[in-house]
Amino acid sequence: MPRPVPWISALLYGVVLAGGLYHAAIGPGLGARTAAFTVLLCILAALDGRVWRIPAGAVFALRAALFCAVAAFDASGLSRVLFVLIPFLGFFAFGPTAGIALGAGCVILLAGAFTLWVPGWEVRAEYISDLLMFGLGVALALVTAAVAVREQQARDRLEGTLAQVALLSATRERNRLAHEIHDSLGHHLTAIGIQLEKAEAFATLDPTGSAQAVSHARWSANRALEEVRASVRTLGPEAESEPFGLARTLADLVHHLEDGDRRISLDVSGTERRSLLVLYRAAQEGLTNACRHSGATEIGVTVHYDDQKARLCVTDNGSGLDGAGEGFGLTGLRERVRLAGGTVDLCSSNRGTTLRVEVPW
Known part of the structure; x- marks a missing residue:
């Protein structure tokens, strides 16, 4: 399914890049880690700017792997917002049901990661807040995808109707x-x-x-x-x-x-x-x-x-x-x-x- 709103991914990449560079500039400084973080985001942007002839599932898996790599090199932690794109992109690549399932899976994985690496996170307000905000972001991403798809379908129907009228x-x-x-x-x-x-x-x-x-x-x-x-x-x-x-x-x-x-x-x-x-x-x-x-x-x-x-x-x-x-x-x-x-x-x-x-x- 073609993605009607490609600018959303580009906007998030830009925000994450600006936030990561700013954090590095005022904190640990610009180094190899920041360079790798920047290169990976540029690769993600390049993926969005081309039409690939490989299966959509392979492209999706590559994007998800790059999200993980960017998060690993991002000292600011802002790149976690990129995982909101997983259900968003899955909605267009595999359909609404797959998008919802991926969204729920991302929220569960985040809760599991907190459980493994942050003892007692369930009683710490900052982690509870992070989980809720991430869940809200996933929900908004799915709603945005659904609205975009319906708008595109309505536009296609309108174009078809106009062609019939002509x-x-x-x-x-x-x-x-x-x-x-x-x-x-x-x-x-x-x-x-x-x-x-x-x-x-x-x-x-x-x-x-x-x-x-x-x-x-x-x-x-x-x-x-x-x-x-x-x-x-x-x-x-x-x-x-x-x-x-x-x-x-x-x-x-x-x-x-x-x-x-x-x-x-x-x-x-x-x-x-x-x-x-x-x-x-x-x-x-x-x-x-x-x-x-x-x-x-x-x-x-x-x-x-x-x-x-x-x-x-x-x-x-x-x-x-x-x-x-x-x-x-x-x-x-x-x-x-x-x-x-x-x-x-x-x-x-x-x-x-x-x-x-x-x-x-």
Whole structure:
């Protein structure tokens, strides 16, 4: 287990080194013993600063042996605090249970050492105090390790959650762009194809009608370019580069889709409170399906506004879905309307199709 708080060991090494050198300077003096004490602490610090490829148990045992060696060369006795690191390091190396067991073992070993080398220590306040302080230090070290591990785990979970959020956001944006391409470019490319087919068919029979079809195809191409630019500028779900009037925009759309073989009526009632791009996309989807796939000759588009919601209805007298399932366009439309808090209802038979969409203000 990686150690989230490596600075604790370094801090203790520094405190022990400063205390030992100060004690030697004011007491017995700096000599070979102090030099060995300093070198051993530097080795301990170097162990913490590297990633070893040997087993964690071997590194742990080496640290414990160095703690004992430092304590043997430390005349001040301050280095005993390093043994608090044994359960602390064991917690990260072997887990919480091993850390607690090592902590209890260190306290027991200290009490055993007092028993062997300090007769009557159990009635001497300074040794009782040392044992209690050491036990408290072990407990604080274990608590610190547990808190550090939980914090690291929480940070890892947070990073994982953020990564999932980023992935979902990217997926949602890709889906939005796919729906936007289908609803906008797909519709206009379909309209261009229909008008160009008409222009080719009537090129010699009806030059005026053919020229009008080419003009409508050109309008659809320009409109597609405008919508692509608007989508690139906004890059937001259901965002609009500027306000538009739904009734006017639908009238323009119907005008450029209507031809001699197909009559499209538009009826708008009520007062429009704000622009509703979702209804415009729904109308595009309904008109595209009716013009391209159903063979309808009569198509009706109605829009009604009231105080609570806006309603769109696209009906045709075509052949319906003819047993085919809903395609990408209708699936995307349902998702778009759902995000806007509205509903979609589709009824289809061999006598025609009705698409109803309601969106609250």
